[in-house]
Amino acid sequence: QKEVEQNSGPLSVPEGAIASLNCTYSDRGSQSFFWYRQYSGKSPELIMSIYSNGDKEDGRFTAQLNKASQYVSLLIRDSQPSDSATYLCAVHLTGNQFYFGTGTSLTVIP
Amino acid sequence: EAGVTQFPSHSVIEKGQTVTLRCDPISGHDNLYWYRRVMGKEIKFLLHFVKESKQDESGMPNNRFLAERTGGTYSTLKVQPAELEDSGVYFCASSQAVNWVAPLHFGNGTRLTVT
Numbered sequence: 001q002k003e004v005e006q007n008s009g010p011l012s013v014p015e016g017a018i019a020s021l022n023c024t025y026s027d028r029g030s031q032s033f034f035w036y037r038q039y040s041g042k043s044p045e046l047i048m049s050i051y052s053n054g055d056k057e058d059g060r061f062t063a064q065l066n067k068a069s070q071y072v073s074l075l076i077r078d079s080q081p082s083d084s085a086t087y088l089c090a091v092h093l094t095g096n097q098f099y100f101g102t103g104t105s106l107t108v109i110p
Numbered sequence: 111e112a113g114v115t116q117f118p119s120h121s122v123i124e125k126g127q128t129v130t131l132r133c134d135p136i137s138g139h140d141n142l143y144w145y146r147r148v149m150g151k152e153i154k155f156l157l158h159f160v161k162e163s164k165q166d167e168s169g170m171p172n173n174r175f176l177a178e179r180t181g182g183t184y185s186t187l188k189v190q191p192a193e194l195e196d197s198g199v200y201f202c203a204s205s206q207a208v209n210w211v212a213p214l215h216f217g218n219g220t221r222l223t224v225t
Contacts, residue, residue, distance in 0.1 A: 043216040
């Protein structure tokens with residue numbers, strides 16, 4: 001079993017809709033979770049971090065964490081074509097290692 | 111503030127040759143990480159420096175890979191001799207060393223192709 005699992009997609013949503021990205025992780029001891037956005041040929045860029053159960057909102061982005069169910073999600077409201085990218089879920093485990101999912105490819109259709 | 115910079119952006123070498131990748135982290139970031147992404151797979155951890163010390167190199171594939179961070183500033187990752195399966199994108203990332211989990215800041219990566 002992989003440490004971090006994501007659906008690879010592709011996920012397509014119309015402009016203005018809500019995009020929902022999901023991630024599950026295997027280590028119950030994980031405490032820190034991150035969402036990165038990666039445009040083709042570019043470096044992963046941090047967009048959200050979340051450390052405690054519940055929701056965390058930042059502009060159009062909301063991260064949701066449920067440690068009991070071992071999942072973390074990212075909601076993008078009012079999706080824009082510029083949101084089209086690959087979204088990587090990263091989980092920090094003990095020993096200062098970060099584990100990444102394979103990423104979900106999102107396309108926002110104008 | 112300058113971001114994490116990596117050089118070269120692309121490298122094409124033949125099997126058996128040597129390649130050295132360089133990473134300059136964000137100034138003041140003590141943590142430096144090397145990651146690799148093979149096509150279609152997840153970004154995988156290679157190793158972690160805290161300043162000039164190797165904190166964790168459990169992800170290094172084999173002894174053909176050698177990473178250094180002399181002086182605790184920039185880092186190099188040398189592959190010698192390169193094999194076909196070493197092809198991929200090598201990312202460097204840095205973060206601040208404080209008593210909490212700081213997010214990683216990534217460089218643009220070096221795309222290595224071994225032919």
